[in-house]
Amino acid sequence: MNKELKSEYYLRQLERELKVLPAGERAAIVTEIESHIGRVERGAPVEKVLSDMGAPLTVARRYLSAKGVPESGGGRWLRWFAIATVVFFGLIFTSGLALVWHLSPIIKVDGAKGRVTLLGGLIDVNEELGQVKVGDLVVNDAEEPSVRVEGERDLGDGDVKLIRIPFNTAKLEVRASSGSTLAWKCRAASREAPKVDTAAGILTLDLDLEYRPLLDLASRRNPGPDSRRERAYGCEGSGRGARHRTQ
Structure with a gap:
């Protein structure tokens, strides 16, 4: 490195150490x-001149002290603290992965049963059941033909004004019919039949006993506009009222 580059590097380091001062004073x-x-x-090598002056940090501290600026190591302390924190959590993450790898394989594939598990069962894909956990x-996906729930309810008395369907996740298709019977045909993950209750003019077809998000379908004689809503359950129903398509 020639003397011009050495001097330039020294001056850049000095300016960096003086960053707490305004730009004009630094310059x-x-x-x-x-x-x-x-x-x-002119009479001595640049290396000796720079060595006699001292390191840029030392020179900067002398100027800062003369201007009454207190020394602050906060920036360096925070930087090293941040580095130590990143390293610490990196070690924890690596140790956790190593522990999971030691206790159980990361990926386990059972081709005979069409099943794949990851991270010791945290993620479980079961093709045989059509299920992802x-x-x-x-x-x-409730595609097994043996898991079906079917039923019907006569609405001929005219007391039902509203159909309420609580569900967790479902793909619903609701159609109007000319008769007075409400019927449902479902492919489900459970063989348990939906609970059907009627109270105060509201018929409740409960497709989920644990979660209670609601989808209300007003029963009217005249066809209404189509509506569409995405879910994933697999249930078809028909009954007297407005024509709706709901997913």
């Missing part, structure tokens, strides 16, 4: 040091 100090180096180095969340 004045750097210019003063640059002039000093230019005068002295992620933690406590279970999604079932």
